[in-house]
Amino acid sequence: MMSANEAALGRLQELVVVLSEDMEQGLAALGLTRSRAHVLWELHRCGPVTQRTLSDALRVTPRNVTGLVDALVDGGFVSREPHPTDRRATLITLTGSGAETAAAMAAGQRDLADQLFGSLPPGGVEEFTATLDHLLAQIRSQQGAGGAQR
Amino acid sequence: MMSANEAALGRLQELVVVLSEDMEQGLAALGLTRSRAHVLWELHRCGPVTQRTLSDALRVTPRNVTGLVDALVDGGFVSREPHPTDRRATLITLTGSGAETAAAMAAGQRDLADQLFGSLPPGGVEEFTATLDHLLAQIRSQQGAGGAQR
DNA sequence: TATTGTTATACTCTATAACTATA
DNA sequence: TATAGTTATAGAGTATAACAATA
Numbered sequence: 001m002m003s004a005n006e007a008a009l010g011r012l013q014e015l016v017v018v019l020s021e022d023m024e025q026g027l028a029a030l031g032l033t034r035s036r037a038h039v040l041w042e043l044h045r046c047g048p049v050t051q052r053t054l055s056d057a058l059r060v061t062p063r064n065v066t067g068l069v070d071a072l073v074d075g076g077f078v079s080r081e082p083h084p085t086d087r088r089a090t091l092i093t094l095t096g097s098g099a100e101t102a103a104a105m106a107a108g109q110r111d112l113a114d115q116l117f118g119s120l121p122p123g124g125v126e127e128f129t130a131t132l133d134h135l136l137a138q139i140r141s142q143q144g145a146g147g148a149q150r
Numbered sequence: 151m152m153s154a155n156e157a158a159l160g161r162l163q164e165l166v167v168v169l170s171e172d173m174e175q176g177l178a179a180l181g182l183t184r185s186r187a188h189v190l191w192e193l194h195r196c197g198p199v200t201q202r203t204l205s206d207a208l209r210v211t212p213r214n215v216t217g218l219v220d221a222l223v224d225g226g227f228v229s230r231e232p233h234p235t236d237r238r239a240t241l242i243t244l245t246g247s248g249a250e251t252a253a254a255m256a257a258g259q260r261d262l263a264d265q266l267f268g269s270l271p272p273g274g275v276e277e278f279t280a281t282l283d284h285l286l287a288q289i290r291s292q293q294g295a296g297g298a299q300r
Numbered sequence: 301t302a303t304t305g306t307t308a309t310a311c312t313c314t315a316t317a318a319c320t321a322t323a
Numbered sequence: 324t325a326t327a328g329t330t331a332t333a334g335a336g337t338a339t340a341a342c343a344a345t346a
Contacts, residue, residue: 004275005263011282016166018289035336052304062305064337071335088304088345113155115292116285124281125154131278132161135266139168142265185313202327212328214314221312238322238327303346312337323326 019112026108030101031075037105039068040077040094044102048093050083077101169262176258180251181225185210187255189218190227190244194252198243200233227251 002010027037035058042057043049049057051065058065069092072078077098083089094102117125152160177187185208192207193199199207201215208215219242222228227248233239244252267275 003260003263004279005267006260008267008275008279008282009259009263011279011286012169015282015286015289018286019162022289022293033335050304055305060336061338063307063339066306067336083304086304086346090305109159110153110156113153113159116288117155117158119288120281120284125158128278128281129154129158129161131270131274132158132165134270136161136165136168138266138269139165139172143172183312200327205327210313211315213316213330216329217313233327236323236327238320240328301346304344306341306343308339308341310338312335314335315333317331319328319330321327321329323324 022112027105030104032077032101036068036072036075036077039065039072039092040098040102041105043078043092043094043098044106048081048091050086050089050091052089054092072098172262177255180254182227182251186218186222186225186227189215189222189242190248190252191255193228193242193244193248194256198231198241200236200239200241202239204242222248 024034027034030037032040038058039054042054046053046057051062051069054069055062055065060068069078069080073080076095078092078094080090081093083091117128120128174184177184180187182190188208189204192204196203196207201212201219204219205212205215210218219228219230223230226245228242228244230240231243233241267278270278
């Protein structure tokens, strides 16, 4: 038998799958993969930064950043500019097209949020957010103690 | 500015990241990747099946299934058994060790669900599940109309 | 000596296309 | 002729290790 807790977790996973597919599809329409979009998003948030900074922010290796940036340069989304004071480093900078794409991602995010939560009853979003906060605290407090599946 | 809807979506994404990391870590401890665990899970649910069936269930190509099953055979989790009536097909079957691992995944899932939802107030899980159902219906009803980011 | 980014190499997941053995 | 699974090839994301240029 399945407990109510298991049912909830299953439903949550189902939502994640559907949302992920939706997002991936939207990104593909913009010519992006998930990882490359993540880089673009970071640049959108934090302006031109070094690859080292991206490596830390995305928590992937510097080598990996090289590959992602290569692809984004090929796609015309970003350019490598010289660092003004450190000749070892490069400043990854959004091109005009890259900035437009990032703006489209932000708009898509807003639309998705409204589409998802717009029809909840008054106070529903706030309550849902509060529950998510509780779940986040739960999982973070006991982090390190096992966990598995799918 | 960020709307309440955007904040909720952001929080949901945060939860997804933390949950994913937790699961991936648990699976790694069992010697599994996400994709291989998915195969094991399907076998746990549906008994010995052909690779073709797995291909349909996981929605990946037959070629991909070959690779995943190869890895699971190497790890001692499953074996390829002859199909009783169709000599083209193989029945992918859990080994003793594979069945134990699948049981461990199921147990981990139960533990995680209890850890997450166990401390919600009475009726809280049911309400949360109802909201998730609503969100799922929302996203499914409007599927096909754009969406992006991360 | 430490840091930035690269080349070299490798593993996993994924896909398409061509092919073999069987239905 | 169609289906089950494989080999061949390719691309994306990830990692470690060794190395160059610069701090």
